Amino acid sequence: MAKQPDSDGKLPDPAVWAENWTRIAERSQKLLSEFASHQQNETAPANPDPLNLTGAFMAMTANLMADPERLVEAQVRFWQDYATLWANAADRFLGKESKPLIEPDKGDKRFKDPAWQESAVFDYFKQSYLLTARWMKDTVRQADGIDPKVARKVDFYTRQFVDAMSPSNFLLTNPEVLRATAESNGENLVKGLENLLDDLERGKGKLNIRMVDEKAFEVGRNIAATPGKVVYQNDLMQLIQYTPVTEQVYRRPLYIVPPWINKFYILDLKPENSFIRWMLEKGYTVFVVSWNQPDATMVDKTFESYMREGILDGLDAVKKATDEDEVTAIGYCIGGTLMASTLAWMAAKGDDRIKAVTFFAAQVDFTEAGELSVFTDEDTLKYLDSLMAEKGYLDGGEMATTFNMLRANDLIWSFVVNNYLLGKEPFPFDLLYWNSDCTRMPAKMHGFYLRNMYQKNLLSQPGKLELAGERLDLGKIKIPVYLQASREDHIAPYRSVYKATHLYGGPVRFMLAGSGHIAGVINHPKAKKYQHWLNDTKTNPADVEAWTAGAKEYPGSWWDDWDKWLSKKSGAKVPARQPGDGKLKVIEDAPGSFVKKRIVD
Structure with missing residues (x-):
């Protein structure tokens, strides 16, 4: 390691300086050589x-x-x-x-x-x-x-x-x-080149920037560690039932459908900010879907597959586990879009098992979908089709790059400076570990979603989108809805989310949280961070600007307001249910094996 300068501000040691610049030249030569070799092997x-x-x-x-x-x-x-x-x-x-x-x-x-x-x-x-x-x-x-x-x-x-x-x-x-x-006599640049070479090697010739010290975390040990059991699984998902922490629980179980673009444990990072743990403390029986990591065996999975094998099979499993016909539900991001589609399908079928639903950052009208719409024009979709054609799925790295580009200074260039120019190691940050834990997208499902939601916006138009033999109409969803949006969300802009207030057929309580797509949702009350806005008008105005003009700002998290809303719709208290006590036997401990499948492995 190069000698550090004295505290009196002496000039760098010329010998060490020269030695490090020689090492920089050698590492640069190796870097260029490996890059050239990779380029020769690449098909134009x-x-x-x-x-x-x-x-x-x-x-x-x-x-x-x-x-x-x-x-x-x-x-x-x-x-x-x-x-x-x-x-x-x-x-x-x-x-x-x-x-x-x-x-x-x-x-x-x-x-x-x-x-x-x-x-x-x-x-x-x-x-x-x-x-x-x-x-x-x-x-x-x-x-x-x-x-x-x-x-x-x-x-x-x-x-x-x-x-x-x-x-x-x-x-x-x-x-x-x-x-x-x-x-440091240039030691930072030597270390930075080593980091760059490591990232190119991890990316098999493509730059795969390391954002976090991945050795600091282990799923099931210090993140996604809330006790529970996997009680059901199929090809597409595992269903986790969490161990209760109260003697009494609400009769209706809470069934959570997270996005499959990322992994579910954003809801269960550290104990002090775990949404799942907080819900258990509030007396809910919590079930969470953990989506499988798509591979070549899942090329035929469609958006309908996610509805049938994800939400509908999961609902059947919750019934077997608890002997309860009625549940409340949450849909987060694309999981919320799927939940809304499924609820419209269930309404057409007369299936009323879900009695109240909450949507986190979930769009159903995509006319103001924000910057992600840049990636859904026909040229881009044809390009994505070509990427997915060979393997049958979209590589998780492509998805990660797309989302990182939305906040390039924070999620790309800050790491270029830290890792390559300053030669520092990434920080052990649980949220960035989750962000780097990429997932793949089955080709048929992803193409259907991008074209029919983002490009054609069919879900918001009654009868225009068909799913499993039924034409969907969100207006037939008559159950109470709690609609969460975040003021700085760059993925599901609050103006876009708000449009759903006039699409569902039942009462809608809209809540606007401070911060963005993640921190606006995962904001434990004990943290005392950010704020949220509520408007107690009985009829939601036509546009969100009118809603915000009449809204009142409250400090801190919105979770308590939501708990007051949901608890009234969750039934009377009953003795707590332990995973495995019902008709479903325990398969394995939470968080299960599906969530531990990593692309980088």
């Missing part, structure tokens, strides 16, 4: 631009050129801003006071190091970048009259480029990296 893509980004940007450019005067005005404003920045920078170099021309957005962590403000040079780098980024984003947004889907694609990928070009992502323009390089 038949279509080098499968997402048709070229066509999208050409359409945008043609539109801008049709009104050159507006483009020139934007360019002149940009030059004027740069001239002002130059003048301000000159003042700072002369020791004069100079107010920033532009500041990073609130919450932008890229420029948190004090040198970005204190150093005239790095302050100039930062402001120059921010001005250019603003000009680029504003310019592409000026293109009027093009297809809204094309405009969204251009805007999204422009922001990806802008994020990648941040000076914080490069050695010579990041003061924290330069400081670390000087203090």
